[in-house]
Amino acid sequence: MLTQFRKGWLAFTTTALLTLSVQASAENYTIGTGSQSGTYYPLGGMLAKIWSENIDNFDMRAEVTAASVENVIKVSTHKQLAGIAMGNVVEQAYEGTKPFPRKMDAVVLFALYPNVVQFMVPADSDIHSITDLKGKKVSLGAPGSGTRVSAVNILNALGVEEKDIQAQSLNYTATTSAIANGQIDAGAIVGSLGVGAITELALTRNIRILSFTEADMAKITAANPSYQLIEAPADTYKNVASFKAPAIWNVLVVNKDLDNKLAYEMTKTAFENMDKIRKAISVTQYTTLENMKKLDGVPLHPGAQQYLDEQSQ
Structure with missing residues (x-):
């Protein structure tokens, strides 16, 4: 009887400990x-x-x-x-x-x-504004990302629809790689000033970040009041001139x-x-x-x- 009691008690305590372990890991x-x-x-x-x-x-x-x-x-x-x-x-x-x-x-x-909407192009590109993106291969960010939502918002506010461009759905790493390899004409990354993906790209490639005019910003804030203007100083990224861009928290x-x-x-x-x-x-x-x-x-x-x-x- 004592042996059976001990076996029963051992089984009970083992079960209890396992239960506690599961609860702790929850x-x-x-x-x-x-x-x-x-x-x-x-x-x-x-x-x-x-x-x-x-x-x-x-x-x-x-x-x-x-x-x-x-x-x-x-x-x-x-x-x-x-x-x-x-x-x-x-x-x-x-x-x-x-x-x-x-x-x-x-x-x-x-x-x-604040997150800054940054449209990157090669430094020698003939793209100087959002409207210049029409007909170009442009990465708008990964599906399900805030980058894609913001990029589309900005395009639409400035009169450019997705059907007007050759839209690509690439994440940060794929976007910068595609620009470096000449596979796309422009790419959007929405991130902090000095974000790693653009910093790394600028170390090996000559790039520009599109700068938005006051008229651009007026249209953007009229359509999306949550955006505000951010002024990025020169050399925020290596050899990149100062630029102005919409930002959101x-x-x-x-x-x-x-x-x-x-x-x-x-x-x-x-x-x-x-x-x-x-x-x-x-x-x-x-x-x-x-x-x-x-x-x-x-x-x-x-x-x-x-x-x-x-x-x-």
């Missing part, structure tokens, strides 16, 4: 980023590291994705805890307009930094039903460790309490709003 999360050659991926990795090291029973990893659109959808459907996305994409998701089939359950945790999104306490803890932990993040990701110089609500039209998660209210007192 606190594994992902943050949706983008291409490994962009800014989203290292930033997402840094946030995941900070949260994992400072929040109890929290383990997160950065996931490579097609970026904004995919991240918003996955956050809204509970397939990712958080995701990085461009503000115009998040606004379209919140309103339920194309490319989204319905309103998405995504809200903002906090704003990150990137934000961190979470599901609107995310636990308030966890959302508060994620926000608090990120800002308390922002100095560490800035040492690794320079564009987070823009990630401040003052800029938390930079994106109009989409609310902050209540947990994030609670932290902001406390810090504003």
Whole structure:
């Protein structure tokens, strides 16, 4: 009887330990980023590291994705805890307009930094404006990416439709490779100033970034009020002249039903460790309490709003 009791107890404790192990591993999360050659991926990795090291029973990893659109959808459907996305994409998701089939359950945790719409061409190209792209081979970004959404928005605002160009659907790496090899005439990358993909291309090829006029910007902001003008100084990229381009804020999104306490803890932990993040990701110089609500039209998660209210007192 004693032996049977011991065997039964051993089986029970083994099962209990396995159950506890499964429960413990259930606190594994992902943050949706983008291409490994962009800014989203290292930033997402840094946030995941900070949260994992400072929040109890929290383990997160950065996931490579097609970026904004995919991240918003996955956050809204509970397939990712958080995701990085461009503000115009998040606004379209919140309103339920194309490319989204319905309103998405995504809200903002906090704003990150401005993303610049950068159209690259070879330095000796005869393309000097968006209208010059008509009839040309142009990469508009990967399907499901914020780059593609923004590139199309900009084209349309300036009277150019996809049917007017030979549109290619390439990610950051494929876009810069295609330009380097002369396979396309122009390519759009929407990212921070100094984004890695363009920086690397400029080291080996002579390129230009199209500069937008005041008249261009007036049309763009009339059609898409969330865009603002950014002036990039000369040598933002090697041998590239100064340029003016439309920009939109990137934000961190979470599901609107995310636990308030966890959302508060994620926000608090990120800002308390922002100095560490800035040492690794320079564009987070823009990630401040003052800029938390930079994106109009989409609310902050209540947990994030609670932290902001406390810090504003």
